[in-house]
Amino acid sequence: MKGSLFIFNTLTRKKEKFIPINPPFVGMYVCGPTVYNDVHIGNVRTFISFDVLYRYLLHAGYKVRYVRNITDVGHLVNDADHGEDKIAKKARLENLEPMEVVQQYTNSFHFVLQLFNTLPPSIEPTATGHIIEQIEMIETILKNGYAYTKNGSVYFDVEKYSQMHHYGKLSGRITEELIANTRSLEGQEEKKSPLDFALWKNAEPSHIMKWKSPWGIGFPGWHLECSVMSTKYLGETFDIHGGGMDLKFPHHECEIAQSVAAENTEPAKYWIHGNMLTVNGQKMSKSLGNSFTATQLINGTHPMLEKAYEPMSVRFFMLQSHYSSTLDFSNEALQASEKGFRRLVNAITLLETIQPSESGSINTDELEKKCYDAIQDDLNTPILIAHLFDAAKTINLLYDKKEIATKEQIETLKSVFKNFFFDILGLQTETDNNNSDKTNGIMNIILNIRKKARENKDFSTSDFIRDELKKLHIIIKDSKEGALWEYEK
C-alpha cells in the first residue's frame, strides 16, 4: 500500500498527515448513542463515516482499538425538567425498568448498524459500567482544584480552568464571549458561572438511576463518561477522537477540559467531526420532527418516504458526499444513488466474466493509484466512487470487447473493487438475498415456460406472463444470457 492518510483535524483546522502515536497501534474513540430511543438515519450517517475511517485504518495494516460508548445514563433533558434522567423518564412513561429500556434500544442500535454493514467496535463500554472510574476521575479533578462541590453535586470550574488553559480551543470559542452570551437557565443557581458543567449531580428521591458517591446519592455528569472510558481503554492521550459536529461544543470541549484537569494532557491528537444529515436544508433531529428511523427507511413507512430503500443504497448515498459536508436527504437524491449503486454492482458481476487477452488497452495501475489518493485525501469517498464509476465503464467496454485487458489487469480491477468497494467503503452486493429457494424455484419454472413460448414465437403467452407478473410487482428483465427477475422497487 502506497501513500499515507491526510485527515482534517478540527483542533488545528488543517488537513494533517496521520501519524499514530505508537504505530502500528491506533486508538480511536467515537461518541456513541444515548440509548433511550431508536437512532435515526442522521445518527447512522456519523457511524458510517467513522466506519469508513476504521475500515481504511484496518486496510492500511494498523492494529486499531476502536472504542465506541453506549450512553445508558440519561443526560439532562431541557430547562423544563432539568436534572431529570432521560432514561429514567422514559422508563416511567413506559413502566419499564431503566435497564430494560437501555437493553431494548442497545439491541436495536446494534441491529441497525449491522443492516448498514458497519463493523462492530473493539470495545463498547457503557456509562453505568464505569461509575466507579467516573467517581475517581471527579476526585482527581477536585484534588487538582478544578471543581467544587455544592449541595451534593460537583461542578467543573471553567473560570479557574481558563486561567491556565484555553477552554474553547476546539470549537474556537472565547471564554469571555461565552459568558456574555450564555442564556440564564433555570436550575443553574448552584453554579458559580453559567459555563460550569456538572461532573456529578445530586439525585432527587424520585430519580431512578442513581449511585452512591462521596458527595451523596446521585449520577455522573454529561461529559464525564467519554473522558473516563477513553482514558481507561486507550490511555491518557490517544490518536483519534470522533463524533458528530453537534458534539464539538460543549461536549468535546468539556472532555478536553476534564482530561487536562485530571491528567494534565489533552485526550486526543486528531479530532474528527462528521457533518449532519439535513432534510430540506435543516438538520435531521428528533425534536424537529423531520427524522426517521432505519426501520422506517427500509420499509418505506414514513410520510416523507416515497418508497422503501435498501440499506446498501442508503450507505452508498451517504458515501457519495464527503463526511465533513452536510448532506441533504431527498427521495430524488436517494433514488439517483440507488440507480448508480446498481450500475456499479452490475459491473462487478460482469467483471467475473471478462476473459484476458495477450495485451491490454487499459490502465489499471493508474486507477488503483487514484483510488488510494482519493481515500487518503481526508477520506474523499465521493471522488473514490467517481473512480469506481470510471472502472465500471471500463468493465462494460471490456465486456463489449471494445477494450482488452491482460490477466494481471483483470486481477487489479478485481482487487480494486475488493479493497475499495467492499473492504473500505463497506458496501455489499447481495441485495436480493431475501428470496427463498422455493420462490426462486417457482420463478425459474415460469421463466422457462416463457422462454419456450418466445422460442416458438408465441408472444401472446410470453407477454401474458410478463404482464401478469408485473401486476404482482415482479419485473422481468431480458438479456442475452436469459431472463432475470426482481421485485419492483
Place this chain on the structure above:
RNA sequence: GGUCCUGUGGCCGAGUGGCUAGGCAAGGCUCUGCAAAAGCUUCUACAGCAGUUCGAAUCUGCUCGGGACCUCCA
C-alpha cells in the same frame, strides 16, 4: 445577538488559482419480436457586485440567500 460553515448545470454532489469529477434525469444510438433492462454517447455550471491576477467557480471585500453551534443532540 455572538462564533463558524455554506450557496456549483433540471436534481444530488466533488473540486478549488489555468488541465474545468462522478451519479441521476433528459436527448441520440446499440441491443431487442415488442417493451423493459443493460450498454455506449451528447449536454458545460459554479448566488450577485466590485477588486487582486496574464488568468478566479477557486483569493479579497461587500450584498443577498441557506444552515450549524452557543441548551440534550450523531
